[in-house]
Amino acid sequence: MNPGFVGAAEMLAVPRAAGLASERIDGKRCVWCAGPASMDLGPRLSVIDGVLQRWEPRGCRSCVRREAGRVYDIHVTTCARCSHRDYCPDREALARLAGERVQ
Template identity: 35%
Template sequence: MSTATQPGFLTLLELPAPETLTATQLGGAHCVWCATELHGDTAVDLEPRHDHIKGVPGRWCPRGCRRCTLKPLLALVQVHPGICEQCTDDASLCETRRALRTLARELRR
């Protein structure tokens, strides 16, 4: 999966709360939404996060399957222009918007 796009843009995606996830979901072996086992060619790396997990500060590495990642990604594509100063000024110059749309196209294939 190519995510050679702007680093950090996937941290904008709404994910389940870490304390609701299993160890395999926190580690990226299973999808954070549907718990399907993931492999290199089926996983979308959702970028490492730093959160409290069961009350302890920690780092986790969420990944999602293509199907589950597409839904919140499309929702973010829709709301992003309303929360982005660059999109308000000139959406064609927004790297985050471009990265979100590129990944959405890749996931639809």
């Protein structure tokens, strides 16, 4: 991962923007649970109302940690470096975002 290119939060999948309430699209509410949002997830491009739009979803700490843990679990089993215990920067960034200790 190049920190100037993408951050760990940008590696997290978010729900499709189509059909989400405007507060969740605008980043006022967590994109997953609709609770108060506190963490930026980076810009996304999605088709909203038939038009390609940039949006900046946000998440609550609990949902971001849960999703980061889910993505971390997938990453360490599918990344060529991580699956051979030659851990990569993406693994470390996802672990930190999930609130786990990096070993």
